[in-house]
Amino acid sequence: MNWVNAVIQGMLLGGQYALIACGLSLTFGVMRIVNLAHGDLAVCGAYLGLVLSSGLGVPVWVTLPLLLPAAFVVGMGLQVLLFGRALRHGVLAPVLVTFGLSIMIENLLQVAATSDPRGLNGGALTLASFHVSSGITVSWLFLTGFLTACAVLSGLQLLLTHTSWGRKVRATADDLDTARLVGIRVRPVFATVAGIAIATAALAGVFIGTIGTFDPLTGTDTLIFAFEAVVIGGIGSLWGTLAGGVGLGITQVVVGEVNQAYAVLAVNLLFLAVLTVRPGGLFASHQPAGEVLG
């Protein structure tokens, strides 16, 4: 048993949770949509990666320049055609719509791709690792995943704080009605936010499929961890989401060292404990969601 190793592996795993969760966090923070199909859309990203990389005969990383823009366009399309319309009918409608979308995606994937578990071709990165010290070996793939999550979150943070688009996003998150009144065109803002959210989900899906295997129902499990990361970190807070994901990952791996059977249970208990003690999340402030987005 090696605690330091467990913490390091947990942290790296947590990066994966954060990567899948940041899109959820963004979607909720800006549009007030709880996207229950987020995990399934990530899995769609993995399947698209599978089709592209086996079709072209290249590792899945090579297909990212095609895959991510495609996911961005899908996200924009979903926002304009589905989520945006649902939002006009109160807070419950988007929940029902995304829940329905989740079921549709899972069943369509089962029809189109069967329930067989799949893995993605990650090239040389998949099996490469390096020794840090005795008992601590870090997989390049896990490290890449973690660094990618950090890069994506930092990039989002920079976009939100330092660009005119980011200002509009934060203003809209603060107060939708006033954002419209001062002349912000909310629809393109929402569409680009949804595009980015789904693109990050697809990227997370690619890592899920490279690190482990996936099948049409993987999205639901993924969604639960992503949700817990968002809630633990504080809804709408990107850095909180990273911290939440890392907290989940460390808990899962450290408890798994003791007894693998309790690993996921411990994660859910941590989630319950945070909800009880700090229902707003560890990094939530008293400001509106836009505060923490910026």
Add this chain to the structure above:
Amino acid sequence: MAGTLLEVAGLDVFYGDFQALFGVSMSVRSGCATALVGANGAGKTTLLRTIAGAQPPASGSVRYDGSDITAAPPHRRVSRGIALVPEGRKLFASLTVEENIQVGAAAAASDAWPLERIYGAFPLIAKRRKQRASTLSGGEQQAVAIARALAAAPTLLLLDEISLGLAPLVVEGLYETLAGLRSAGATLVIVEQDLRRAMDACDDLVCLLEGRVALAAPVAGVSRDQVVAAYFGEVRS
């Protein structure tokens, strides 16, 4: 007499089943200040929001600068020169003062109001430009709300209860700024609870009573008593 910049006709506006405006018509002369007065719930804010495009009317029309804008979305109205300073200021709490003003320029009609000119008009908030809007005093927040609207380079500026909750001296300063805007050619519609201040600052006056126009006249042509009567619905002139 100056030409008409804004003309609303027969506006009916509903919130669900509740009707807030009943066939409201009024016109605003170009380059003039119009006071919009009335008791709480008379429909003043609803009228301003309808002009700004936040509230679609069930019937009636809004004409601005010679064209019908009844169906135009808010951002298009902003880019044509209509800006609203909303009731309760409604600043973006997590944005800095400067970011609030920059967001106000998102659909600006022209670049007539760059940041330097705005800070020149509001030296107090220039010092606070990097602070979050939510950390400012009430008067400073109101100044930022006006600055945010000015950033859109408006021809028609709609101001909803800018003196609410502010010290008289602060209100005095804000009205001096408005007087400066008027002499620069802006057309103003001012919702104001203080009747005397409204009559002092404006050329025309429209009084709403329970969603209907009770009185519309040049300020010079009405007495304070007539306005008070229209305000409370005692006498119809």
